Amino acid sequence: DTAVSQTPKYLVTQMGNDKSIKCEQNLGHDTMYWYKQDSKKFLKIMFSYNNKELIINETVPNRFSPKSPDKAHLNLHINSLELGDSAVYFCASSQDLGLAGEQYFGPGTRLTVT
């Protein structure tokens, strides 16, 4: 069984379009995250949700809107896509927020904006 799954794996789209990435975890964790990994391989947190509540919202453009329908799902919707949005987006989950626990990452979604 896949612990953290993301769809789609690859996403190629044109500037100005709106797209969504879905994430699901079957680990029973309370906390989920979205990370962005750019071409320089830096992994930066974008959002964190704990039990469906938004906890961390880094300096991310308003075009990015996360939604957590339940604590097993965290989706990311991106409006008006720009070239700079091209990156790999990772979803992750952990048992609790703020505790010294490992994070489980999904396989990533490679977004290419042309």
Add this chain to the structure above:
Amino acid sequence: SQKIEQNSEALNIQEGKTATLTCNYTNYSPAYLQWYRQDPGRGPVFLLLIRENEKEKRKERLKVTFDTTLKQSLFHITASQPAVSATYLCALPDTGGFKTIFGAGTRLFVKA
């Protein structure tokens, strides 16, 4: 905020040798530090966590040290095999402990 420095240059070693990767941080000493492995096209995978009161931690052929005076963690892989070739990321909590900061990682190549 906290900054992490990992050697951006790839580390090339011969099979059977010990690989040593370095993670330096710049500000306060965190309560714990984590190491992850990332293979191309995949998400990071958790390997080890070491707490500030632990000098050393081992798991199979992995050993991690944590020196809060030097603000440094060393990650050792003994008797390296080509299968451990990957990028290794250091991670630690930012102020408040709710956000994890990741280093850019060090790419390790083990030649047969």
